[in-house]
Amino acid sequence: MLNKLRQYTEANRNSSLELLKKYVSYPSVATDSAATHQCAEFLVSVMEDAGIPTTLFETAGNPIVYGEILSENENAPTILFYGHYDVQPPEPLEEWISPPFEAELREGRLYGRGAGDNKGQHLAHIIAVKAYREIIGQLPVHVKFIMEGDEEFGSEYLTPFVQEHKELLQADFVYISDGPLHESGVPLIVLGNRGVMNFAIEVETATTDHHSGNRGGVIPNAAWELVRLLQTMSDGRGKITIDGFYDDVLKATDLEEELIANIPYDTQELAEVYGVKEIPFDKHEFYERICFQPTLSINALGSGDARLVKNTIPAKAIAKFDIRLVANQDPDHVFSCIENHIKNQDIKGNVLVYKEGEDMLPSKTDARLPICFKVIDAVKEAFGGKEPIVLPVIGGSLPNAVWTDILKIPAISVPYANPDENNHAPNENIQVECFLQGIITTATVLYALGGKK
């Protein structure tokens, strides 16, 4: 089957690339309602052409495109493909070698905004379904597609849509291709991500700034009070000292530990890439900190005006934070722990603590589920036997809790793009080989899920 698939993909190389070029030509930045609508309508036509009956759902934001094609085998499992047709804003335009919305083929890559993130990747899913039906015929699984148009601005309208369409979207698991392969070029499979919660603390010690000479020693200093408070919250190196903060944090499973043990790890290389003096962790601790530990990052500190030399006792100080939450942590519980902690500290003046923005929940799929093994094996086969790296959790945040916590199904990410895809940057691109391999990988997964070898 793999051979036929490779032949088909090669034979249709030009038409696949032409389709992607056309798709990239829609400047579907989420804030441009007209462009996203046109892009969504084009996507509907592409899916219909691939034989997938498709509907455009209006939302309070940009449309959600949904399509499904069922297997004749009623008892077949269901795969739900998720992708997003909106793209990052292309600015700064002057740094693009070719215009962002006129895709250009150069040196084996297709350049254009959205080529890798995410049009090229979910188009590979669609083409794979078409290819499968043309080569083999009957689909071995029920296939559903959901594509949204607001991902780059936080997927605000995805959650209510999923909540309202649980039955429509019901599936055995969701399959997502976004982001790049592992830096080594080895295929990557990701089973979870951390959540994120933003909050701020403001300390106000007086109604106005004071002269640091006349009043120095007898007036509380908001910056010092903030420092006093902060140092009660964390050692600043990963250990958070807030009662209850770790209440719901789970230990890594044995299998997760095993998966991590298989990841290549070179601290010197990492230190260079990150621009830091050293990475003082062994592989176990490094991934423990990324995958299984929450963080409390100070994003910003502000008090007085650090550009000036000004002899004042500042009356106000502010710190902004994000917390990366790990699976099973509840942002409301964590925030109430922070509020309680602050109440119990000896801080002069008024302390205000408040959340900012919307929380994004953590999400994790249990690596021990049979579906995970099936996908891992299929990806390995599609990559000619290359053992995939399986990351139980990535450090960043994605809206995948809509699948694992609302639909309550596993979510498995299998990114297809090259590591230098320049997503969110000028000269975004996808290597043609990555795009075509994405078609092959998708079809191989479909085949494997059907239980046929």
Add this chain to the structure above:
Amino acid sequence: MLNKLRQYTEANRNSSLELLKKYVSYPSVATDSAATHQCAEFLVSVMEDAGIPTTLFETAGNPIVYGEILSENENAPTILFYGHYDVQPPEPLEEWISPPFEAELREGRLYGRGAGDNKGQHLAHIIAVKAYREIIGQLPVHVKFIMEGDEEFGSEYLTPFVQEHKELLQADFVYISDGPLHESGVPLIVLGNRGVMNFAIEVETATTDHHSGNRGGVIPNAAWELVRLLQTMSDGRGKITIDGFYDDVLKATDLEEELIANIPYDTQELAEVYGVKEIPFDKHEFYERICFQPTLSINALGSGDARLVKNTIPAKAIAKFDIRLVANQDPDHVFSCIENHIKNQDIKGNVLVYKEGEDMLPSKTDARLPICFKVIDAVKEAFGGKEPIVLPVIGGSLPNAVWTDILKIPAISVPYANPDENNHAPNENIQVECFLQGIITTATVLYALGGKK
């Protein structure tokens, strides 16, 4: 003698006020070289008219005006009057009721920039010398005057001038009238001030900011590292925990303690004025902290951008500080203690510590000196028996170390202005009664120094 003096002052009230109005009309902001020169020349003429032979010295900044008139009694003590003829910039102009450089008499006050700070106060010195000679004749003391034109911008040119003219300026003590009486209207005598030293600490943990999700937990955070460092330096409430910082700090003398015990003290009133919840110190501790303890104030904190919600691990963080130094502390020693302290802390990344601006040394005159008692008694007499408040040290910083540490003579401040003089603010003014009382106080001091009663 006091009666004659009061009569003379009253009789010459109008001419004294006209002289002050004319003096205020010179817009002698230190940055305006032409205006300060014209003002300095006018000052020379005023002093000459008062019978004081006077010279204008050019400096690298604005001129220094020096005059002296010796007593026929060669063994008489010498008093050196210090003042400054430059003024604060008048902006914002729209908030002035009458133009800042067209002095206007309203409701018993003369309004205009420099009326209180400092033209009205040192003009009182000059008029007092003239009055003394006209009423009594022979001066009982040698009298010297030094007036500078760069005080509001840090007295940069005063130190080298004093260093180069030690013999010319030699005196038994320097007498300064600047700032206001005590808020209660009681006369105030100040014997010292704290010094000031500015410095900054920068922490750099990586070559660039990082994504707080992807890297959160494995990359040092500059803001957290700064917090870690800061909390090793002080408890943030006045106790500095840097080895050697307090090496040269002196205990208050018994007399200083006694002087402080005589100061009226109302914590509720202070808390209201300062706009803070409470002043949690008894009088002893309050003045101990203002007069005899150095401070380490954070003036500003900066890391990331506190106006945004941005999920980054900042690579840089900065804190700016001023230290108020007390008598006998050496800024170089203190700074080297800070450098050593920082070297010994466990901080990730590069830590840069550097001084900013010029240090101003602390200055203190021993209250036990006989000259202090003489001045205190004379001021009390001039104020009709009102016991002056004697502050051993004020919390702010003044360039008085030029007198106590270069000339090595006592420096005694006897401010003449009303507490609401609005110096450094729009509608600066001096109460006519304060101005005239300044003449009387000055002449009474001269009289007392001569040993005559």
